[in-house]
Amino acid sequence: xxxxxxxxxxxxxxxxxxxxxxxxxxxxxxxxxxxxxxxxxxxxxxxxxxxxxxxxxxxxxxxxxxxxxxxxxxxxxxxxxxxxxxxxxxxxxxxxxxxxxxxxxxxxxxxxxxxxxxxxxxxxxxxxxxxxxxxxxxxxxxxxxxxxxxxxxxxxxxxxxxxxxxxxxxxxxxxxxxxxxxxxxxxxxxxxxxxxxxxxxxxxxxxxxxxxxxxxxxxxxxxxxxxxxxxxxxxxxxxxxxxxxxxxxxxxxxxxxxxxxxxxxxxxxxxxxxxxxxxxxxxxxxxxxxxxxxxxxxxxxxxxxxxxxxxxxxxxxxxxxxxxxxxxxxxxxxxxxxxxxxxxxxxxxxxxxxxxxxxxxxxxxxxxxxxxxxxxxxxxxxxxxxxxxxxxxxxxxxxxxxxxxxxxxxxxxxxxxxxxxx
Amino acid sequence: xxxxxxxxxxxxxxxxxxxxxxxxxxxxxxxxxxxxxxxxxxxxxxxxxxxxxxxxxxxxxxxxxxxxxxxxxxxxxxxxxxxxxxxxxxxxxxxxxxxxxxxxxxxxxxxxxxxxxxxxxxxxxxxxxxxxxxxxxxxxxxxxxxxxxxxxxxxxx
Numbered sequence: 365x366x367x368x369x370x371x372x373x374x375x376x377x378x379x380x381x382x383x384x385x386x387x388x389x390x391x392x393x394x395x396x397x398x399x400x401x402x403x404x405x406x407x408x409x410x411x412x413x414x415x416x417x418x419x420x421x422x423x424x425x426x427x428x429x430x431x432x433x434x435x436x437x438x439x440x441x442x443x444x445x446x447x448x449x450x451x452x453x454x455x456x457x458x459x460x461x462x463x464x465x466x467x468x469x470x471x472x473x474x475x476x477x478x479x480x481x482x483x484x485x486x487x488x489x490x491x492x493x494x495x496x497x498x499x500x501x502x503x504x505x506x507x508x509x510x511x512x513x514x515x516x517x518x519x520x521x522x523x524x525x526x527x528x529x530x531x532x533x534x535x536x537x538x539x540x541x542x543x544x545x546x547x548x549x550x551x552x553x554x555x556x557x558x559x560x561x562x563x564x565x566x567x568x569x570x571x572x573x574x575x576x577x578x579x580x581x582x583x584x585x586x587x588x589x590x591x592x593x594x595x596x597x598x599x600x601x602x603x604x605x606x607x608x609x610x611x612x613x614x615x616x617x618x619x620x621x622x623x624x625x626x627x628x629x630x631x632x633x634x635x636x637x638x639x640x641x642x643x644x645x646x647x648x649x650x651x652x653x654x655x656x657x658x659x660x661x662x663x664x665x666x667x668x669x670x671x672x673x674x675x676x677x678x679x680x681x682x683x684x685x686x687x688x689x690x691x692x693x694x695x696x697x698x699x700x701x702x703x704x705x706x707x708x709x710x711x712x713x714x715x716x717x718x719x720x721x722x723x724x725x726x727x728x729x730x731x732x733x734x735x736x737x738x739x740x741x742x743x744x745x746x747x748x749x750x751x752x753x754x755x756x757x758x759x760x761x762x763x764x765x766x767x768x769x770x771x772x773x774x775x776x777x778x779x780x781x782x783x784x785x786x
Numbered sequence: 787x788x789x790x791x792x793x794x795x796x797x798x799x800x801x802x803x804x805x806x807x808x809x810x811x812x813x814x815x816x817x818x819x820x821x822x823x824x825x826x827x828x829x830x831x832x833x834x835x836x837x838x839x840x841x842x843x844x845x846x847x848x849x850x851x852x853x854x855x856x857x858x859x860x861x862x863x864x865x866x867x868x869x870x871x872x873x874x875x876x877x878x879x880x881x882x883x884x885x886x887x888x889x890x891x892x893x894x895x896x897x898x899x900x901x902x903x904x905x906x907x908x909x910x911x912x913x914x915x916x917x918x919x920x921x922x923x924x925x926x927x928x929x930x931x932x933x934x935x936x937x938x939x940x941x942x943x
Contacts, residue, residue: 448909450872450914453914453916488818488853489921490912491924491925492924492926527814529814530853530856531852544811546811546849547810547849548849608876608877683876697870698872701871
């Protein structure tokens with residue numbers, strides 16, 4: 365069994381306590397990092413090939429190095445805990461069982477980029493989880509880990525929890541920053557990127573929970589050791605795969621990047637498809653990822669192999685669908701979500717997502733026309749790549765892939781007015 | 787305008803103020819605190835919040851309407867937020883929602899006459915591995931079946 369990093373303490377309720385974490389060596393990495401030169405910390409993270417775990421997969425060390433060293437404006441480190449990509453539920457487990465792993469990662473990151481204030485932006489619905497975090501932060505302040513003189517290093521770091529209020533788009537980093545500032549969570553025009561002008565106008569790094577939670581291990585064991593765990597170049601360490609839907613054992617699984625294929629994950633680790641049914645499709649990276657048909661799942665779970673297969677690893681939200689479900693019904697539900705969550709700034713997304721939902725609705729109800737399929741593809745094409753943020757692409761990609769791969773089901777609805785799965 | 791928010795609210799705002807470099811950043815926390823106290827956010831409450839954190843009242847309205855968690859009308863004592871997004875849907879969320887609606891005699895978006903329950907259909911709650919999931923007030927209820935839901939509802943006083 366490969367080493368567990370971020371899920372090491374999962375389901376152990378005592379592990380959330382500072383005393384438990386410290387007894388197991390917790391905060392030794394922060395102690396070490398606070399004594400290191402900033403450039404050395406960033407170099408170690410660069411060496412680790414750690415990529416952002418929120419969905420975009422951007423190299424974390426490189427992101428950190430974008431922070432201007434001579435900035436007069438205060439710098440900020442923001443943790444993106446707005447986990448709201450459908451199918452994704454890993455960050456919630458990390459903050460429930462390992463809040464101090466996250467806090468330690470943030471302390472190290474703050475030192476690396478020179479930020480004296482950090483915010484954990486947590487989705488509003490995670491009320492209890494926000495309370496766990498507040499409690500853990502209190503513990504860290506009392507122990508002198510956070511505050512004016514973090515761990516006696518002379519480095520000042522204050523960390524606060526900031527709750528969102530129900531908006532998927534606030535997981536987009538510039539939407540998140542607007543929301544943190546008390547504004548509507550509409551994504552910003554980039555550039556400037558947050559590393560130059562982010563929260564409250566200051567240089568800001570936004571990192572996902574799982575990304576930051578991996579930092580202590582990297583500092584303790586070295587970037588090279590982390591990089592070596594990955595099976596493909598440029599993608600180090602482990603990832604948490606969130607498996608939901610029609611498998612026998614849904615849940616969280618941590619494996620080295622690329623070490624396991626999608627088929628192995630589903631059949632060897634998750635116990636296969638429930639009720640002895642057949643696999644129909646997998647949405648592999650959260651609901652924004654283009655769908656894979658049952659025969660397309662021999663792909664190693666890593667960023668590049670998934671991209672090569674025409675989909676994406678995204679946030680590792682693996683949604684497994686058995687053959688009792690209708691493709692039209694599924695994509696209609698997914699599209700409803702994007703129509704609901706479109707912030708409305710960009711016309712192609714605001715109008716297009718609603719049009720796609722309407723057309724899918726009438727196809728499902730048996731009132732569609734054959735030309736509706738081309739219309740769907742046309743609308744999706746007109747959203748793709750034509751919006752400020754990735755929500756547009758996230759809405760278009762799934763529609764394009766579902767129509768392409770399950771066209772016969774759409775046609776059955778249109779021609780016969782009925783569902784092949786009814 | 788009569789004050790609706792308690793001293794506790796004002797104290798909490800004072801405690802949070804040093805965390806942010808701007809007044810407006812206090813808006814989301816203030817709205818959460820107000821809703822915790824009053825159950826929803828009325829126009830008068832919005833104006834009181836604007837005054838409390840010293841931002842123009844229209845800004846509160848502009849922002850509050852962007853987010854789904856702030857109740858712009860009163861809700862029941864128990865706010866059932868039923869996720870019907872994809873992972874929950876695959877695990878029977880539609881049936882669960884229908885069951886709740888039938889059992890309480892209301893549709894999603896409505897409140898029972900005794901103001902005890904409100905049902906809202908919500909988007910992904912981030913508990914997909916333990917679907918279907920319903921959030922009732924601040925707590926998640928997971929791995930739900932209609933039988934489990936019945937038990938939970940009967941225990942809510």
